[in-house]
Amino acid sequence: MYASGKYSSRGPALIPRMKTKHRIYYITLFSVVLLGLIATGMFQFWPHSIESTADWTLDKHTVHDAPLIRLPAGSPIPERGDLSCRMHTCFDVYRCGYNPKNKIKVYIYPLQRFVDELGVPISSTGLSREYNDMLSAICDSEFYTGDVTRACLFIPSIDLLNQNSLRVRETAQALAMLSRWDKGMNHLLFNMLPGGPPDYNTALDVPRDRALLAGGGFSTWTYRQGYDVSIPVYSPLSADLELPERQPGPRQYFILSSQTAIHREYRAELERLKQENGEALLLLDKCSNLSQGAASARKRCYKGQVYDYPQILQESSFCVVLRGARLGQAALSDVLQAGCVPVILADSYILPFSEVLDWKRASVVIPEEKLSDMYTILKSIPHRQVEEMQRQARWFWEAYFSSMKAIGLTTLQIINDRIYPYAARTYEQWNNPPVVKWASVNSPLFLPLIPPRAPGFTAVVLTYDRIESLFRVITEISKVPSLAKLVVVWNNQDKSPPEESLWPKMTVPLKVVRTKENKLSNRFFPFDEIETEAVLAIDDDIIMLTADELQFGYEQCLKHT
Incomplete structure (x- = not known):
């Protein structure tokens, strides 16, 4: 019954030959498919920025x-x-x-x-x-x-x-x-x-x-x-030296000059100021008794005494930044890192990121011809304002100057804000250091006595419909160095305020608040737009006050509060 010549105990004799042929075919096909999947996966998941x-x-x-x-x-x-x-x-x-x-x-x-x-x-x-x-x-x-x-x-x-x-x-x-x-x-x-x-x-x-x-x-x-x-001129010392932050307050020196390539006329004027004011002013220069090299770049000397640079900058309230052969100086970055208030004497210089940064809060700009009056000008600034400026200077460095990354990304953000103005960062985001969040404080012993507030003052201007007088007032107020924000309280419910394009151009934020009822007491309402401790309440017809008088009033307010 069985054809033993064609069949064996392992099955038909022709089947093994068919299996071998199919095995080769399927292995080849499987290999091609597998290689295709691997290649597809590599192209799909390989980082696009690898090159x-x-x-x-x-x-x-x-x-x-x-x-x-x-x-x-x-x-x-x-x-x-x-x-x-x-x-x-x-x-x-x-x-x-x-x-x-x-x-x-x-x-x-x-x-x-x-x-x-x-x-x-x-x-x-x-x-x-x-x-x-x-x-x-x-x-x-x-x-x-x-x-x-x-x-x-x-x-x-x-x-x-x-x-x-x-x-x-x-x-x-x-x-x-x-x-x-x-x-x-x-x-x-x-x-x-x-x-x-x-x-x-x-x-x-x-x-x-x-x-x-x-x-x-x-x-x-x-x-x-x-x-x-x-943009700033990057200081390589930022990458090589970690300078710990120092608390704002009085320092050993009032004014310090550390640049080594100052024009001889400026150095002569600084020498004269040194003679008049003695130990309050420290005038440093390069060290002639040290060999040239990387080590000498971190030293400054005065009459044979050697100081470590930039550490010495932390010992002064104000640090002079004079123009050299170029307007932009890496010394500005070093000064900010030290928390020293830069005194900038470089006529026509466009300060770094000045499109968005309010340099009045972190520096003092003096015309070059006023160098001889520098000591008197700086002495007129209240101590509390100096401390605010020291704090702001250090924060400017940390946020915008401290690395090439910070400089590059800040530049792109400024361009981004121009292209997408509706999503642009606000004045406060650019200029106000981040405040401590209550949830991040672990111990009540370290809670501040009062909530942190922005420095400077807010001008609250009450108006109805005297547009010309209003524009004169806010234009004059905007010249006050310590002004942080302008809030215009629009008290006219029957008339809309002027279009945005018609308002005077300001270097500080300008907010218009429309009231629901015409009340004189609206000027005293604690609007959310007010972020400073000091507030100037003024009417739209007070046109006789000058920017200097308003600044003096604010300084007196600081002294007695």
Whole structure:
């Protein structure tokens, strides 16, 4: 019954041959599918910024392996910066489009090494540690995108921080070769040390078409209001030395000068002030008995006595920051870190981030011709106000000056606020240090005696419909250095206040509060907009008081409270 020649105890003889053929087929098919799944998964889950992250490193091998781009001698050169550029004329805001997070998208060009026809690099230093840190921070931020088609703002990987290290013509040619340059439209360039001898221009000399410039030494002649961004000159001491915060209050010295490259006329005037005021003023200079190097940069001397720098800055209430060959000075950052109130004598200098920071709360700006009156001017400032300024100076450094990351991201936030003004940070967010939250206090022994309040005073102006008189009053009040905010109480229920575009331009927040009933007592209502302890209540027809008189009144209020 059984065909034993065709069948064995293990089954039909033809089946093993079919299994082998199918096994090879299925194994091959499975392998192809598996490799496809693995490849798909890798592309799906591999970090999109891996290439750009690898670019921003000081690893010499990575920098060395960056593509070499040779610039033809006849490469086009951009035009010099257009001084008439504004956000609505030289920046394509439509490229930014609608963004549910109200954040601009920033693309950083891949790292490249540009050389001329002879192979000579356009920069003598290549990628600096400082610029590498800034690009790395931007790559790690919510602003960054690796998709060039989604980008609203473009940042070259060409290091322009120090013009001294650049070949100006070749650098301009390299910028023009960038794939998305388009005459610099929507491009942002960072520069901290502009110009060169003998003129030391206050803006980068590299031709840059319409590109925005974040510059560290702008003057009123080169700064394009609302377009460029004035940034600080970074101090490398910030990364190498941790200076603990010191509590505000009186210090050993009243005024201290620590810069080593001061013009001889200014130094002569400081010497005269030193003779008149004795130990209240400490005038330091570089140490002639120390060998040059990194160690000597952290020392200052006076008549053979050596002081540690920048630690000595913490021993003074006020620290002088004079202009040097360049307007922007790294000394400003050192002074802020020490919690010393900077006394800035640099005519026409655009202070860092002055578009959003209220420097009246953290510094004293004195015209250069008034240097001889500096001691008298500073002595007129009440002690309590000095303490507020010391505290504010230190916070400015921590929030905006302390690292290349802070400088870079603050610059992008300012540009972001221009593009999405409805989501912009408020004056208070930019200028008020974060207060201690009650829930974060563990012990009642450390509770403040009173809730923390913002420094300065709030002016509450009661008005009905005298628009011209109102504008005169608030314009004069806005000139008071200690003014923190203006609150206009609109007491007319039958008439709307003027449109926002018609109000005088202010450097402090202006809030208009409409009342439900016409009462004179509305001026004394504790509106939520009032965030200071001191309040000035004034009517819209009090036009005889000057800014100096109002400032004097506020100072007297501080002395007797």
